[in-house]
């Protein structure tokens with residue numbers, strides 16, 4: 470339980486740093502009329518959805534050990550649903566920031582970040598549908614559920630780690646092309662981002678430790 | 683065993699792609715007299731050491747199930763030792779490429795990639811010493827070894843995944859500052875790197891799957 474408290478503290482701190490970064494260093498949020506700031510929803514909502522709420526969703530089975538299983542499942546599914554909503558808005562924000570860029574649109578899906586990121590999102594969608602169908606409704610036979618469970622847990626963890634790796638590449642890219650070279654790394658903002666990156670890694674390590682124990 | 687064969691195929695393919703990238707796209711290797719090409723030892727040897735030989739080292743317990751445990755331990759420790767040698771040369775190459783750069787040296791250790799990378803290397807060294815002392819010589823009591831084992835396996839896997847994430851950031855950075863923007867991603871070299879990146883992820887997924895099963 471000390472570890473659980475620690476994971477929650479790291480999770481909240483991650484979100485606070487992401488907010489400070491997007492608001493203070495990156496100038497906050499806007500929508501279609503200012504796509505450079507619409508972009509800022511992308512890192513914030515990806516980290517909120519695919520890191521924070523995703524982690525909360527996979528921790529519920531550890532936290533609510535004595536609660537009726539159906540209720541915990543509903544919470545697990547709801548938190549993942551919340552995560553999916555944030556991910557969809559985060560994707561919309563980044564695609565808009567490319568497609569609606571002035572004077573000409575930017576191309577889409579060329580970077581390693583975007584390839585891995587889109588794969589992670591697609592696997593997340595697949596995992597949601599198969600988890601829902603298997604464990605909630607219409608619910609498979611006990612034998613099939615037992616057979617699928619280890620796969621569900623393995624991919625559940627793999628998608629989470631894929632999201633962390635994607636986020637680290639995203640942070641690196643964004644800093645790099647603020648000035649077109651590595652010099653942004655040697656500013657207060659750069660140090661800030663490095664700390665946020667290490668925090669994401671520490672949070673992920675702790676969450677996985679809790680999930681497998 | 684189908685999965686084992688597949689993991690070996692992916693591992694070898696990863697090394698081939700890294701070689702093709704460093705030799706063909708990045709112009710091959712040199713030492714102190716040409717630090718821009720000395721740099722190329724960095725990605726090649728990091729991927730050889732911290733990805734390929736590291737993976738081979740943690741797979742030996744799965745491959746040699748019927749071999750005397752002491753021999754398998756010696757192989758595990760030797761492959762990790764080989765990995766460490768490559769890592770040290772890889773570090774030397776990248777620090778040289780900064781410190782000996784003309785006309786002026788580049789600064790060190792500013793990026794998220796370098797912070798996470800150095801942490802991974804330090805943890806790798808710690809893990810080596812504690813694994814050696816606990817399981818090989820002088821060897822701890824059975825009780826202590828049993829107590830330490832889950833931690834050894836957890837950190838063994840965590841360091842590997844940290845290395846993969848570091849490599850993905852490294853590839854992203856290198857492509858980005860070849861031209862100072864994202865346009866290198868939209869070249870044959872960019873697509874090549876994206877494929878190498880996804881291959882690293884697939885290889886890691888398969889290796890971890892094998893290790894935990």
Ligand code: HEM
Nearest residue numbers: 512515564567577578580582583586587632636639640643
């Ligand atoms: C963690 C989950 C994340 C996922 C799944 C993800 C996914 C994606 C995808 C699919 C794209 C392609 C959009 C397009 O081509 O129009 C993209 C672009 C981008 N993302 Fe993320 N992202 C994540 C986190 C982040 C974070 C934390 C940052 C930090 C700033 C970031 C920065 C960027 C940038 C700068 C681009 C545009 C350049 C590019 O396509 O690589 N991303 N992201």
Ligand code: HEM
Nearest residue numbers: 527530542546549593596597600601604605622625626680
């Ligand atoms: C994208 C969506 C999902 C992801 C990423 C995901 C991920 C995970 C992970 C990582 C675990 C392991 C947690 C642990 O052992 O503490 C887990 C367990 C589980 N999930 Fe999901 N899941 C998803 C959707 C669903 C859905 C929709 C259901 C339907 C109710 C579901 C049902 C379960 C069940 C029953 C367990 C087993 C808990 C246990 O007995 O320990 N999952 N899931």
Ligand code: HEM
Nearest residue numbers: 725728777780790791793795796799800845849852853856
């Ligand atoms: C996978 C294990 C890896 C580790 C542990 C690692 C570690 C490091 C470290 C510690 C530095 C800092 C050197 C300095 O400040 O002088 C560095 C720099 C660098 N690495 Fe890696 N690296 C890895 C893989 C890669 C790969 C695959 C590439 C791809 C090209 C790469 C590209 C770079 C670049 C461009 C730099 C200089 C810019 C910077 O400091 O971020 N690295 N690496």
Ligand code: HEM
Nearest residue numbers: 740743755759762806809810813814817818835838839893
């Ligand atoms: C940096 C160095 C090391 C790393 C990264 C590492 C990593 C790992 C990993 C991931 C496993 C799990 C493998 C599996 O379950 O198949 C493992 C198992 C093990 N390691 Fe290490 N190890 C290192 C050094 C050592 C050393 C020096 C020894 C001394 C002999 C050692 C002894 C063992 C033993 C006895 C096991 C248990 C295998 C089993 O019974 O399944 N390790 N190590």
Ligand SMILES: O=C1O[C@H]([C@@H](O)CO)C(O)=C1O
Nearest residue numbers: 538603604611614615616618
């Ligand atoms: O619906 C469920 O499936 C699994 C188990 O029955 C199969 O492993 C589980 O814990 C549930 O609550």
